[in-house]
Amino acid sequence: MKKFYLSILSLLFTVMVLSGCGQEDSNADQNETNQSEQAGETENQEKVVITISQDKGEEVITEEEISFEEGAVLMDVMVENFEVEGADQGFITSIEGIGQNEEEGKYWLYDVNGEMPTVGANEYELQPGDEITFDLQATE
Secondary structure: OHHHHHHHHHHHHHHHHHHHHHHHHHHHHHHHHHHHHHHHHHHHOEEEEEEEEEOOOOEEEEEEEEEEOOOOEHHHHHHHHOOEEOHHHOOOOEEOOEEOEOOOOEEEEEEEOOEOOOOOOOOOEOOOOOEEEEEEEEOO
C-alpha cells in the first residue's frame, strides 16, 4: 500500500513540475509576442522633421524629428511635442513661449516641403518624410 501511495505522490509531483515548466514556456512565449508587437508598432510609426524658426528662417529656434502614427494631424503632433498656445481655436498664437506680434504684423505661418499648404495645421494630415517649418514672420 505504501508503494501505491508513493507511486501516486511521485506521479503528482512529476505532473506539477511539468505543468510548471509549461507555464514558464507559455509566459516566455507571451513576452516574445509582446516584444514583437511593440517592435512592430515602432516600425509602423513614421517620421517628420519640424523646424521652428523666425524671420523667414534666419533664426532657428528648434528642429526635431518626430514620430507619428498614420492619419495623424499636424496640430495634434505640435501640441504633443511643443509648447503651443491657441491650438484649440485652430490658429497657433505661440510656440515654445514665442508669441505672435500683431503690432509688428508677425504671425506664425507654416510650410510643408517648402510649399504653403491649402489647409490649416488642424486639417493637415502628416505624410512620412514631410519637412515642416513653422516660422514667425511679418506678413505683407
